Amino acid sequence: MMRKALACLGLAVLALSPGVGPVARGETNRGINKAGKQIFVVSCAGCHPGGGNVIQHNLPVIASPKLSDFDTFDRFIRKPTERDGSRGLMPAFPTSRLTEAQSRELYDYVAGKFKKH
Numbered sequence: 001m002m003r004k005a006l007a008c009l010g011l012a013v014l015a016l017s018p019g020v021g022p023v024a025r026g027e028t029n030r031g032i033n034k035a036g037k038q039i040f041v042v043s044c045a046g047c048h049p050g051g052g053n054v055i056q057h058n059l060p061v062i063a064s065p066k067l068s069d070f071d072t073f074d075r076f077i078r079k080p081t082e083r084d085g086s087r088g089l090m091p092a093f094p095t096s097r098l099t100e101a102q103s104r105e106l107y108d109y110v111a112g113k114f115k116k117h
Contacts, residue, residue: 036109039102043093044110051114055089063116073107074100 040048044061047054051062061067066076077098080088098106 033105033109033112035102036105036107039098039106040109043098044106047090051110061110062114064114067107067111067115070104070107070111073111074103077103077106 048061052060066073077090077093078095079092080090082088093103
């Protein structure tokens, strides 16, 4: 029941979020990593609409050091931790939930959209 409520809340946040949807503002269908975008929309955008962070506003995805390279990103999503090394609030995405190939697709999309260049 709680899981359904959280999923509905995530979808509501997603629906009301600017820049997240079938084609975010400023994007064209060319050059979009569609698989990575779909993973982001389904698994991440509820808490990270538009690259922000609705739970910890001071830790947005935009320009996150976790986007520096794929290995850093992958380690973090597998075992999210706070800056002090303690367990983070973000749920973990083990390979049973997100394959390595899906993690790579997600990274390519997120880094392409939100990484500080």
